[in-house]
Amino acid sequence: MSREIELHRVAHARSGDKGDRLNVAVIAYRDADWPIIRTEVTEERVRALLADRQPGAVRRYELPRLQALNFVVDNVLDGGVNQSLNLDGHGKSLSFRVLEMKVAVPEGWIDFKEEELK
Amino acid sequence: MVSSRGETGLGAGSGSIRIGCGAGFAGDRLDAAVPVVADLVATGGPACLIFEMLAERTLALAQLGRRNGGTGFDSHLIARLEPVLSDCLAHKIPIVGNFGAADPAGAAAAIAELARRLGTRAPRIAVITGDDLISGGLRPELRERIRAELPEGAEAMAANVYLGAAEIAAALSAGADVVVTGRVADPALALGPLVAHFGWGFDDHDRIAAGTLAGHLLECGAQVTGGYFADPGMKDVPDLARIGFPVAEIAEDGTMIITKPAGTGGAVTVRTVKEQILYEIHDPAAYLTPDVVLDLGEVEVEQVGPDRVAVSGARGHKRPETLKATICYPGGHLGEAEISYSGPNALARARAALEMVVPRLTEEIVWRGDFIGVSSVFGDDGNRHLGVTSLDARDVRLRVAVQSESEQAVEAALHEFGALYTCGPAGGAGLRTSRRPRFHTASALIPRDLVAPRWNWSEA
Numbered sequence: 001m002s003r004e005i006e007l008h009r010v011a012h013a014r015s016g017d018k019g020d021r022l023n024v025a026v027i028a029y030r031d032a033d034w035p036i037i038r039t040e041v042t043e044e045r046v047r048a049l050l051a052d053r054q055p056g057a058v059r060r061y062e063l064p065r066l067q068a069l070n071f072v073v074d075n076v077l078d079g080g081v082n083q084s085l086n087l088d089g090h091g092k093s094l095s096f097r098v099l100e101m102k103v104a105v106p107e108g109w110i111d112f113k114e115e116e117l118k
Numbered sequence: 119m120v121s122s123r124g125e126t127g128l129g130a131g132s133g134s135i136r137i138g139c140g141a142g143f144a145g146d147r148l149d150a151a152v153p154v155v156a157d158l159v160a161t162g163g164p165a166c167l168i169f170e171m172l173a174e175r176t177l178a179l180a181q182l183g184r185r186n187g188g189t190g191f192d193s194h195l196i197a198r199l200e201p202v203l204s205d206c207l208a209h210k211i212p213i214v215g216n217f218g219a220a221d222p223a224g225a226a227a228a229i230a231e232l233a234r235r236l237g238t239r240a241p242r243i244a245v246i247t248g249d250d251l252i253s254g255g256l257r258p259e260l261r262e263r264i265r266a267e268l269p270e271g272a273e274a275m276a277a278n279v280y281l282g283a284a285e286i287a288a289a290l291s292a293g294a295d296v297v298v299t300g301r302v303a304d305p306a307l308a309l310g311p312l313v314a315h316f317g318w319g320f321d322d323h324d325r326i327a328a329g330t331l332a333g334h335l336l337e338c339g340a341q342v343t344g345g346y347f348a349d350p351g352m353k354d355v356p357d358l359a360r361i362g363f364p365v366a367e368i369a370e371d372g373t374m375i376i377t378k379p380a381g382t383g384g385a386v387t388v389r390t391v392k393e394q395i396l397y398e399i400h401d402p403a404a405y406l407t408p409d410v411v412l413d414l415g416e417v418e419v420e421q422v423g424p425d426r427v428a429v430s431g432a433r434g435h436k437r438p439e440t441l442k443a444t445i446c447y448p449g450g451h452l453g454e455a456e457i458s459y460s461g462p463n464a465l466a467r468a469r470a471a472l473e474m475v476v477p478r479l480t481e482e483i484v485w486r487g488d489f490i491g492v493s494s495v496f497g498d499d500g501n502r503h504l505g506v507t508s509l510d511a512r513d514v515r516l517r518v519a520v521q522s523e524s525e526q527a528v529e530a531a532l533h534e535f536g537a538l539y540t541c542g543p544a545g546g547a548g549l550r551t552s553r554r555p556r557f558h559t560a561s562a563l564i565p566r567d568l569v570a571p572r573w574n575w576s577e578a
Contacts, residue, residue, distance in 0.1 A: 014346070018400070023396070027393065027396075029389075053499060061401060061403075065415075065431070066395065081175075082556060083558065085499070085519035087519075
C-alpha cells in the first residue's frame with residue numbers, strides 16, 4: 001500500500017544555472033527518504049514536470065553519500081539569464097517546481113517534521 | 119593580541135588555516151565581513167579573508183563603466199574594506215578578492231588610498247592580470263577564437279579567461295597583504311591561500327580538489343550558512359537579518375570544517391552544506407576548474423558540533439588542457455511594463471489590456487506576458503500560459519517584457535503601455551515601465567599557451 005504526497009515533504013532542493021542549462025539538486029531529508037527519491041524522482045518525471053518549457057536533454061546524477069540527486073536540464077531557461085524574458089531568468093524558482101512532484105510513499109510514512117514531534 | 123599568529127600570516131605549513139568569506143556576489147551585504155574578521159582575529163592562527171564579487175555580467179558592466187570614464191572596479195569596494203582593513207593588516211590576515219573587475223590596478227590604488235586615510239601601515243598590494251583578453255589589443259590567434267563564438271557583426275565588450283590559483287598563491291607567498299584579481303575561477307580565491315599556506319603542489323590532485331571544494335563552499339557567502347535555504351516549517355533558519363558569513367577551517371590533508379562566527383544568525387548544517395556542494399554543479403564527477411577536475415562522488419558531510427560541519431572526500435583529476443573564457447557582447451534592450459487590475463473580473467481586464475497592446479507592437483519586438491497574481495515565474499516561455507483561467511484572481515498585475523536590438527523600438531513599445539490609462543480596460547492602476555541594455559555572453563576554450571597570467575606589486 002502506498003499514498004502520494006508532495007516531494008516537498010521528502011526532500012529539499014536548490015537550483016543553479018549556467019547559460020541555458022539548469023541544475024536542480026534534490027536532497028533527501030533523512031536516510032529513510034533516500035530510497036523514495038531514488039525510485040520516484042526520475043529523469044522522465046522531471047521532464048514531464050517541465051514539459052511546458054520543452055526541455056532538451058535531462059540527465060540525473062546520483063550522489064549516494066550525500067543522499068542526493070542532481071538533475072541537469074537543458075534549454076528550459078529561455079536562453080539563459082541574459083536573454084530570458086521570464087522574471088526568473090536564472091530558473092531559481094524551479095527547485096520548488098520540482099518539489100511539487102507527487103511521489104509515492106509507504107502507508108504509515110511520516111515526514112521528518114512529524115517524526116521530530118513524536 | 120593574538121599570540122598564536124606568527125610573523126607571517128600564511129606559510130606556517132602544517133597547522134590548519136581558517137578562510138573567511140566577506141561577500142558572495144557584487145550586491146552582497148556591505149558589512150558582512152565585519153563579524154568574520156572579528157572571528158578570525160579572536161580565534162587566532164593563520165587566516166585569510168576572501169571576497170567573491172564578479173558575476174559574468176558584473177565584469178561587462180565594469181568594462182562599460184571604465185570606457186565611459188568611471189571606475190572599472192566595484193563601486194562598493196571601499197565601503198566593504200573600510201571596516202576590516204585595519205584589523206586584517208594588524209593581524210596579518212591577507213585579503214584576496216576579485217573586486218579588481220576590469221581595472222585591478224585601479225582597485226589596488228583605491229585600497230592603498232584607503233589605507234593612507236585609515237592611517238594603517240602601508241599594505242603590500244598584489245595585482246593579478248592576464249585574464250583580460252581584450253584591453254591590451256588582441257593577439258590575432260585570440261581574436262579569431264573569440265570572433266568565432268560571436269554572431270556576425272557583434273563586437274565583444276569584454277572577454278576574460280578564468281585564471282587559476284597559482285598567481286594568487288605566489289603573491290601571498292611573497293608577502294602580499296591584499297591580492298586584487300579580475301576574472302579568476304571563484305574557488306581559486308580560497309585555493310590560492312591554501313597553496314601558499316601548505317605548499318601543496320598542483321599535481322597533488324586530491325588536495326587541490328579539496329581546496330577547490332573549500333572555495334566552492336565559501337564563494338557564495340551565506341548560501342552555505344543558511345542563506346537562500348529557509349523554508350519556514352520545513353527548513354527554519356534563525357535570525358536571517360544577522361546571518362553570519364562562512365569560515366572554513368582547512369587541514370593540511372584537505373579535510374575541512376565549515377562554520378560561521380559565534381553570535382551571528384543563520385545555521386551551518388549538513389543540509390545547508392549539501393545544497394551548496396551541488397550549487398551550479400553539472401556532472402558531479404567532473405567539475406572543471408583551471409586547476410583541477412573536481413570529483414564530488416565520494417564527498418561526505420558530518421555534523422560535528424553546533425554550526426560545524428566536517429567535509430571530506432574530495433577527489434581530483436588532472437586539470438583541463440584549455441581555459442574557459444567568457445565573452446560579453448551587446449544584447450539589445452529589455453523593456454518591462456506592469457499595470458494592476460483588481461476586484462471583480464480582474465484577470466479578464468488584465469488580459470484585455472494585453473490584447474489591446476500586443477497588436478500595436480512593431481514586428482521587431484519580442485514579448486512575453488505574465489499575469490502576476492495568477493502566475494509570475496512558473497509559466498512556459500512561449501506565452502502558452504496566458505490561456506490560464508482563475509475564478510479567484512482578484513488582484514492581478516499584468517507584466518509584459520519586450521526585447522529588441524533597437525533601443526528606439528523598446529522605447530516605442532513601452533510608450534504604448536501609457537495609453538492603457540485612457541484607452542485600455544477599466545480600473546488599470548500603478549503603471550510602471552523601465553528599460554535597460556542587455557548583454558549576451560558566449561564561451562570559448564582558450565589554449566593555455568595563449569594566456570599569460572602574472573602578478574605584480576601595485577605601484578600605487
